[in-house]
Amino acid sequence: MLNFSKKLIDWYLQNKRALPWRTTRDPYYIWLSEIILQxxxxxxxxxxxxRFTSTFPTIKALADADEDTVLKLWQGLGYYSRARNLHSTAKKIAYEYDSIFPDTYKEIVKLKGVGDYTASAIASICFDEPTAVVDGNVYRVLSRIFGIDTPIDSTLGKKEFKALAQKLIDVRDPATFNQAIMEFGATQCKPKNPYCLHCPFNTDCIAFQQGKIESLPYKAGKTKVRDRFFNYLILKTPSAHTLLQKREEKGIWQGLFDFPLLESDVDLEKTELIAQLDLFSLKGVSGSVAFKSLKIKSIVLESNEPIIHKLSHQKLNVKFWVVRIADTSELQTIPIADFKKYAVPRVIDRFMESFDFENY
DNA sequence: AACCCGGGGGG
DNA sequence: CCCCCAGGGTT
Structure with a gap:
């Protein structure tokens, strides 16, 4: 096509949104925005x-924060490894690179949490390096305009689209080109109901000419969702304390806090839960503490129906059980009033918003 | 190559 | 209900 870049950039200059990170080329802010937007x-x-730019105006401020503080600020955004990698990389740049952000794609892509897309975005936007971004928007725009049906979730597809974007990029202004193609995908060449009738490419666009807009981009993979059954035990002591435990292991919500969790293969009734609690243990002050060893006063299911919490590839069936126990020195309990200081999964935060601890 | 990692919003 | 979002890491 004749002058793809000029058409695209002309469209962009007329239609771009005023986004907060578009007022700077400081790599710290661009990097931060790119990680958040993954x-x-x-x-x-x-x-x-x-929130992040005001709490951490410099990369050193971010580096010097506690990881728990960073995770708390990230709470609710999901994909929490982004926050852990963000913090880790901030420390590296602050203390190994003297707060100087690396300025080439080759160096930037080595940073933890930064892949091909993010490195290309930072290198082009901050340092004018002509390396093409390929994100979900770019897949959509290029697959449609050029009529490419190679699966975008295949290795071949990734290579093919990267090469095409790299061929099309405007080496005189890669920063504008990259942002333009993404903006175009986000607001004009949308997944559903794109504005084809007044699209600057509608005479070029193969998908539009052939009526294939709906079927492009093409994805081969199918994400299968697995069911999981979570029983959260909300401990309550006479002094209004409860127990939160940090999720250290790999898996969902690593680094966040949650209540003691008994996971089962199926949804549990109260008698079934009590049976399974025989073998359940908690993280105690010194080693694990058998649930049986606690002085249980009552166990009450908060709501009859499990709360359904959907993740991209898991369907969580969550029940909250309030367990009144006697005071114990075996557990490092916290005042329930301190709950809000901890980074917790959305499903727990939402539950606690409407939960009255006093009633039990 | 396949799978894992959140949460929200649009249609 | 399904799909997608300024993707990256691990196995």
Missing amino acids: QTRVEQGTPYYF
Whole structure:
């Protein structure tokens, strides 16, 4: 096509949104925005961008924070490894690179939590390096305009689209080109109901000409969702304390806190739960503590129906059980009033918003 | 190559 | 209900 880049950039200059990170080329802010925006819509990520830039105005401020503080600020955004890698990389840049952000794609892509897309975005936007970004928007725009049906979730597809984007990029202004193609995908060449009728490419676009807009981009993979059954035990002592435990192991919500969790293969009734509690243990002050060894006063299921919490590839069936126990020195309990200081999964935060600890 | 990792919103 | 979002890491 003749002058793809010029058409695209002309469209962009007329239609771009005023986004907060578009007022700077400081690699710290661009990097931060890119990490926040991974698999995340602009509207969802923007409040977090403001939160982070105001709490941590410099990369050193971020580096010097506790990981728990960073995770708390990230709470609710999901994909928490992004926050852990963000913090780890901030420390590295602050203390090994004297707070100087690396300035080439080759060096940037080595950073933890930074892949091909993010490195290309930072290198082009901050340092004018002509390396093409390929995100979900770019797949959509290129697959449609050029009529490419190679699966975007295949190795071949990734290579093919990267090469095409790299061929098309405007080496005179890669920063604008990269942002333009993403903006175009986000607001014009949308997944559903794109604005084809007044699209600057509608005479070129193969998908539009052939009526294939709905079927492109093509994805081969199918994500299968597995069912899990979570029983959270909300301990309550006479002094209004409860127990939160940090999730250290790999898996969902690593680094966040939650209540003692008994996972089962199926949904449990109260008698079944009590049977399984025989073998259940908690993280205690010194080693694990058998649930049986506690002085149980009552166990009450908070709501009859499990709360359904959907993740991309898991369907969580969550029940909250309130367990009144006697005071014990075996457990490092916290005042329930301190709950809000901890980074917790969304499903727990939401539950606690409408839960009255006093009633039990 | 396949799988894992959150949460929200649009249609 | 399904799909997608300024993807990256691990196995």
